[in-house]
Amino acid sequence: MTSSTSPRPKMPREQRLILLIAILASFVAFLDGSVITVALPKISAELGGGLSVQQWVVDAYLITLGSLILLAGSLSDVFGRVVILRTGLIGFGVSSVLIALAPTAELLIVLRGVQGVAGALLVPSSLALIISTFRGAAQSKAIGTWTAWTSASFLAGPLIGGLFVDYLSWRLVFAINILPIIVTVVLLAMVKHKDVRADGVRLDVTGAILGVLGLGGPVFALIEQGNLGWGDPRIFLPFGLGLLSFAAFIWWESRVAAPMLPLGIFRNRNFAWGNIATLFIYAALSIGGFIVVIFLQQVAGYPATIAALAFLPVSLGNVFLSGLFGTLSGRFGPRLFMTAGPIIAGVGYLLFLTMGEKVDYWWNVLPGVLVFALGISITVAPLTSAILGSIPPQQAGIGSATNNAVARVAGLVAVAMIGVIVAGQLDVESYHRVLLVTAVLLFAGGIVSFIGIRNNTVADSELTSQRDTQA
Numbered sequence: 001m002t003s004s005t006s007p008r009p010k011m012p013r014e015q016r017l018i019l020l021i022a023i024l025a026s027f028v029a030f031l032d033g034s035v036i037t038v039a040l041p042k043i044s045a046e047l048g049g050g051l052s053v054q055q056w057v058v059d060a061y062l063i064t065l066g067s068l069i070l071l072a073g074s075l076s077d078v079f080g081r082v083v084i085l086r087t088g089l090i091g092f093g094v095s096s097v098l099i100a101l102a103p104t105a106e107l108l109i110v111l112r113g114v115q116g117v118a119g120a121l122l123v124p125s126s127l128a129l130i131i132s133t134f135r136g137a138a139q140s141k142a143i144g145t146w147t148a149w150t151s152a153s154f155l156a157g158p159l160i161g162g163l164f165v166d167y168l169s170w171r172l173v174f175a176i177n178i179l180p181i182i183v184t185v186v187l188l189a190m191v192k193h194k195d196v197r198a199d200g201v202r203l204d205v206t207g208a209i210l211g212v213l214g215l216g217g218p219v220f221a222l223i224e225q226g227n228l229g230w231g232d233p234r235i236f237l238p239f240g241l242g243l244l245s246f247a248a249f250i251w252w253e254s255r256v257a258a259p260m261l262p263l264g265i266f267r268n269r270n271f272a273w274g275n276i277a278t279l280f281i282y283a284a285l286s287i288g289g290f291i292v293v294i295f296l297q298q299v300a301g302y303p304a305t306i307a308a309l310a311f312l313p314v315s316l317g318n319v320f321l322s323g324l325f326g327t328l329s330g331r332f333g334p335r336l337f338m339t340a341g342p343i344i345a346g347v348g349y350l351l352f353l354t355m356g357e358k359v360d361y362w363w364n365v366l367p368g369v370l371v372f373a374l375g376i377s378i379t380v381a382p383l384t385s386a387i388l389g390s391i392p393p394q395q396a397g398i399g400s401a402t403n404n405a406v407a408r409v410a411g412l413v414a415v416a417m418i419g420v421i422v423a424g425q426l427d428v429e430s431y432h433r434v435l436l437v438t439a440v441l442l443f444a445g446g447i448v449s450f451i452g453i454r455n456n457t458v459a460d461s462e463l464t465s466q467r468d469t470q471a
Contacts, residue, residue: 022126023149024184035161037293038308039170047105060109064116066408067212070260072120088121093181100174162305204260210249217242222416273452274387284441286411291434300359317373326381333455334386341379346442348372
């Protein structure tokens with residue numbers, strides 16, 4: 001007598017290898033993001049500078065990362081995704097070692113910008129490998145798995161980084177990247193993935209330059225206005241020129257034959273609205289994660305290790321729940337999850353308002369962390385699946401790059417805005433203002449998702465594909 005339920009088919013070896021490479025490559029970039037916040041107070045204490053130096057250490061990386069992610073999509077079309085991924089990994093490793101040896105804050109900030117160039121080659125290329133290798137329900141599940149395991153970087157990073165900062169040196173946190181980079185480069189040599197190179201693709205160098213200027217000028221002004229004031233020409237001139245450059249970037253992308261950002265991709269409803277939701281959600285994640293860890297160390301007096309581990313339940317939630325919600329999103333559609341998840345996460349940040357100069361972790365921190373962990377676990381995999389699953393495979397590279405650019409630019413601007421919101425020294429009152437802004441951004445992400453996202457489940461996609469074939 002045979003069983004009525006057939007076993008699930010095993011993932012082919014090549015798909016397993018591609019998924020592992022994508023996870024490890026993204027792990028490197030995300031690990032750096034989770035480690036750096038823990039090290040910021042010690043970096044500024046040793047190399048000099050206050051909040052503005054801490055902001056620059058984060059934003060120097062995000063400026064080049066956010067500006068060049070789109071160009072990286074074109075580079076992968078010209079040279080192949082595997083080649084670009086390998087180049088990014090090597091560049092990231094070399095720059096990490098140089099940052100660990102930097103003698104001054106200025107050089108460290110410059111090297112962080114170089115590291116951002118290498119980082120721009122990693123995440124979109126790794127996600128593009130998944131999108132071009134998996135389709136349908138398997139794609140949603142693969143993205144959920146990718147989200148879960150890359151979230152482990154936010155678990156391992158703060159733990160290892162905090163221990164290094166407290167007991168060894170903040171410089172060693174940048175050496176954490178080396179081992180996963182070496183493993184990923186070896187796996188890339190084993191993969192048999194066909195690295196397709198598009199014909200006739202040209203690099204949009206003008207667009208890249210305008211993008212860097214359009215982001216760099218306003219970010220510089222937002223960070224330094226606290227030191228110089230808005231009336232200083234060193235502030236209002238970069239700010240104005242940056243806005244003009246960004247406007248010129250949009251104009252150029254609408255006219256150039258081979259744009260770095262093909263604006264037509266935003267005609268896809270879920271892609272367009274999903275990226276708007278990404279803008280709000282990832283701005284909240286960047287500003288919230290930055291300010292809580294800094295506050296716990298500089299105001300509440302927590303050691304770096306303990307401050308970093310405050311968000312451990314968030315990492316655990318992502319590891320164990322993202323795959324589940326990615327699968328459910330593929331079955332029922334992403335709208336419900338993208339609406340409820342950010343709102344629940346925002347409630348978590350409102351619970352942090354109980355924190356004062358004296359912080360009891362169990363009563364003032366943990367409840368908010370648990371609620372936020374649930375909300376963000378519900379959100380991330382469905383958000384990624386809704387955006388990247390809505391575009392055809394041949395646009396996987398630029399779609400992934402665009403979504404990552406939106407996320408990084410959101411974080412870039414949000415971190416730069418912290419100085420404006422704090423308006424002076426970080427204390428309990430200014431900290432609470434940042435928490436409220438974080439919660440409002442998360443609520444906005446949920447509302448935008450409810451308004452704009454439409455469910456396009458696997459069954460719907462297959463039906464549409466059949467109709468297209470018959471036509």
